[in-house]
Amino acid sequence: MRKIKSVADLEKWRGDILSKLKLDEVVISVCGGTGCHAYGCKKVRDGFAKATKKNGDDVQKIRLKFTGCRGFCERGPIVTIQPQGIFYQKVQEQDVSVILSETVGKGKILEHLLYEDAVTKRKLISEKEIPFYKAQHRLVMGNNGLIEPSKIEDYIGIGGYQALSKALLAMKPEEIIHEMKASGLRGRGGAGFPTGKKWEDCRNASGDIKYIICNCDEGDPGAYMDRSLLEGNPHSVLEGMIIGAYAIGGGHGYIYVRHEYPLACKNAETAITQARKAGLLGKNILGSDFSFDVEIAKGGGAFVCGESTALIASIEGKVGEPRGKQVHTVTRGLWGKPMNLNNVETWANVPLIINKGSHWFSSIGTEKSKGTKIFSLVGKAKNTGLVEVPMGITLKEIIFNIGGGQQNGRKIKAVQTGGPSGGCIPASLFDLPVDFDSLIQAGSMMGSGGMIVMDEGTCMVDVAKYFVHFLQEESCGKCLPCREGLKRMGEILDRITEGKGNEEDLSLLEELAEVVADTSLCGLGKTAPNPVLSALRYFRPEFEAHIHQKRCPAGVCMPLIQYSISESDCTGCGACAKICPTHAIKGEKKQSHLILAEICSKCGSCIDVCKANAVMVQ
Amino acid sequence: MERKTVNVTIDGRSLDVEVGSTILLAAREFGIHIPTLCYMDHLSPYGGCRLCVVEITDNGGGKSFIDTSCTHEVKEGIEIQTKSARIIRARKMLAELLVTSAPNVKMAQDIAARMGLLKVRFPMEDNRCILCGLCIRMCYEQMDGKALGFVGRGMGRKVSMPFEVRPETCRLCRGCDYVCPGMMIPCQGVTEPGELCGRCVRIEEMPSCCPTGTFGCFCEQNPL
Numbered sequence: 001m002r003k004i005k006s007v008a009d010l011e012k013w014r015g016d017i018l019s020k021l022k023l024d025e026v027v028i029s030v031c032g033g034t035g036c037h038a039y040g041c042k043k044v045r046d047g048f049a050k051a052t053k054k055n056g057d058d059v060q061k062i063r064l065k066f067t068g069c070r071g072f073c074e075r076g077p078i079v080t081i082q083p084q085g086i087f088y089q090k091v092q093e094q095d096v097s098v099i100l101s102e103t104v105g106k107g108k109i110l111e112h113l114l115y116e117d118a119v120t121k122r123k124l125i126s127e128k129e130i131p132f133y134k135a136q137h138r139l140v141m142g143n144n145g146l147i148e149p150s151k152i153e154d155y156i157g158i159g160g161y162q163a164l165s166k167a168l169l170a171m172k173p174e175e176i177i178h179e180m181k182a183s184g185l186r187g188r189g190g191a192g193f194p195t196g197k198k199w200e201d202c203r204n205a206s207g208d209i210k211y212i213i214c215n216c217d218e219g220d221p222g223a224y225m226d227r228s229l230l231e232g233n234p235h236s237v238l239e240g241m242i243i244g245a246y247a248i249g250g251g252h253g254y255i256y257v258r259h260e261y262p263l264a265c266k267n268a269e270t271a272i273t274q275a276r277k278a279g280l281l282g283k284n285i286l287g288s289d290f291s292f293d294v295e296i297a298k299g300g301g302a303f304v305c306g307e308s309t310a311l312i313a314s315i316e317g318k319v320g321e322p323r324g325k326q327v328h329t330v331t332r333g334l335w336g337k338p339m340n341l342n343n344v345e346t347w348a349n350v351p352l353i354i355n356k357g358s359h360w361f362s363s364i365g366t367e368k369s370k371g372t373k374i375f376s377l378v379g380k381a382k383n384t385g386l387v388e389v390p391m392g393i394t395l396k397e398i399i400f401n402i403g404g405g406q407q408n409g410r411k412i413k414a415v416q417t418g419g420p421s422g423g424c425i426p427a428s429l430f431d432l433p434v435d436f437d438s439l440i441q442a443g444s445m446m447g448s449g450g451m452i453v454m455d456e457g458t459c460m461v462d463v464a465k466y467f468v469h470f471l472q473e474e475s476c477g478k479c480l481p482c483r484e485g486l487k488r489m490g491e492i493l494d495r496i497t498e499g500k501g502n503e504e505d506l507s508l509l510e511e512l513a514e515v516v517a518d519t520s521l522c523g524l525g526k527t528a529p530n531p532v533l534s535a536l537r538y539f540r541p542e543f544e545a546h547i548h549q550k551r552c553p554a555g556v557c558m559p560l561i562q563y564s565i566s567e568s569d570c571t572g573c574g575a576c577a578k579i580c581p582t583h584a585i586k587g588e589k590k591q592s593h594l595i596l597a598e599i600c601s602k603c604g605s606c607i608d609v610c611k612a613n614a615v616m617v618q
Numbered sequence: 619m620e621r622k623t624v625n626v627t628i629d630g631r632s633l634d635v636e637v638g639s640t641i642l643l644a645a646r647e648f649g650i651h652i653p654t655l656c657y658m659d660h661l662s663p664y665g666g667c668r669l670c671v672v673e674i675t676d677n678g679g680g681k682s683f684i685d686t687s688c689t690h691e692v693k694e695g696i697e698i699q700t701k702s703a704r705i706i707r708a709r710k711m712l713a714e715l716l717v718t719s720a721p722n723v724k725m726a727q728d729i730a731a732r733m734g735l736l737k738v739r740f741p742m743e744d745n746r747c748i749l750c751g752l753c754i755r756m757c758y759e760q761m762d763g764k765a766l767g768f769v770g771r772g773m774g775r776k777v778s779m780p781f782e783v784r785p786e787t788c789r790l791c792r793g794c795d796y797v798c799p800g801m802m803i804p805c806q807g808v809t810e811p812g813e814l815c816g817r818c819v820r821i822e823e824m825p826s827c828c829p830t831g832t833f834g835c836f837c838e839q840n841p842l
Binding site for chain 1: 704749768772
């Protein structure tokens, strides 16, 4: 790899990379995101690699790319073929030879691998036509599909490190901070603190060394956008960090990433090594007198370590526990020195703003929330995956236009945003624009961007219970309200879901939740009651049904439900009796069957096998 | 040497307090009582028990916030409420959480009694350690022993020695025992589970449990 000593060097390198691209080349990109890995994309990629090697002497050149996450994880593994722009989904190992011989060889499009529009039943060829992508605005995520994360050449080929050269040579640190402030970018980690303001505070703080830290300790259940970004485009994060370091006057950087994200660790490590070799990290970057280096700090996977002071403790080698933030971390952070901590997504937005200007960036989004935000849309929607949308888009658009609406005939009733710190927003409020402030007003929050769609088969009491138990396990245990309060809240919710709740439980739960939010030490405890409070605010009747009628309307809470077989619908096929693990179903062939309530373990296996939909839950 | 002071308002009274002092120390200096549990003079503030929370309004900013007075330093012009309705409610709930988890720890009993708690709404447990961390700080900061620390997380948190073996640095000085709230002889007044007698603070009823016949909870070993 060549060492870059000036901007001219960088541009020459870019020119070389671009001139090597052959126009007649077919580029096959296999998505290598975590979701697709689970679907077996590695086998698909290896299949392509083997097959293309065999036909190495083919007239047509094939280039194989193993890209980062493309977002449409529901349909993985995803393969795209350029220049035709064909988008194949759910590709399996056996499809590889067919794709090579038919699509690449003869230019024929394979219908069975195309995405089918659920409404029009039309097969869609390119990514742009698919409704899931159509409504998105993929500024940050978009490059994931174009580059191979382990190749710095790919990133430079698409204009990477251009923002860095602009910032280092054409801008003063103050100008960069001014630009960041003007852009209106707010922290993507969840709290939404203005990034430019934070940078300015850290620049003004006194200290011989300043630390620049990237927070990739993402732990919300159902959220994985930071991970996908660091896995798929680590250089964009790195570039943002170098620009930030120059603006703030930082000398050393850390990428704090949990070790449960092995691919993110690996790709970030590779990116750092490459950038260092290329002279983009280290001493005298791009021939300027600015020096900066980054290293990886691996976390043990504690949820609370995403909180800034706990993260500091973790990097310092102490137990990951928060402390009071009376002195802000921008003035006294890591090892008592000033530090600037931003989320992965925030850093990835920085090169964009420097390249295209704050005016362009601030034209996207709402008045107080600018730019785009990546959400991980999961749960009971038809199309799930990572979506990047401009701020101010309504929940309806995200869930119904991009997400495709309900999955299996059950009406969508709520969406949970912001993970364990957020809350549930009912379907009646789906016209709400998604930005930092309006979500907080609705009793939820943006959080790092988890979005869990819930339908009528989801019990809101059960959801609240799940999040409280999650946080109870993840609480560090330092402060009394979080440690004891969450435990007691969990106990009350357990009681309610077991049908043992009483009238006082709800008011006690509310009082306890408010005190925990008021008095907890760190952000984990302060936001922990949100799932409970928002569920109580919007779905109180469900709680009351559990308490007064001892009934779970969604049919989820085990002790409150009963399985039975409808006599009129049962065909007597016996499939349920065969699958029942406790042998609780009795009945003669071709006659209506019966569930013995005292033996039934309520596992739900019979519902899954019954073709006549005769099994009922009450 | 001239004392540098800042002006703060505590419970409506305008006071000049030394720069660098915490809200707790400033309040104590002027005789304003704020209950504490994990705080001890000459040990670093920990901010774990949250009993010393106060409501702070920063420079007339309108919206107040709650923070622990043991860790929050005074700043010119801040307004502090130590007994607002929000604080009292929070403290009562904290005391209730504390005393249900450790009903046989004297300090927890005293705090609950002073909050006027006579009944708790959660199932009682019988923990002896209230995880205040006093022993750890005593060992670390005063005795230079570095023999104790927290292990585990959340509900599994406990005080322990490295690998549960007494290290050589421990000289058996018993400093940890000395500061431990769980080492004081507890009040025997609790008879029914879920009920607290609280007679020590209701003067008309003299508790039979108090060994010297005086009000044990207000004796010298337990200053407010």
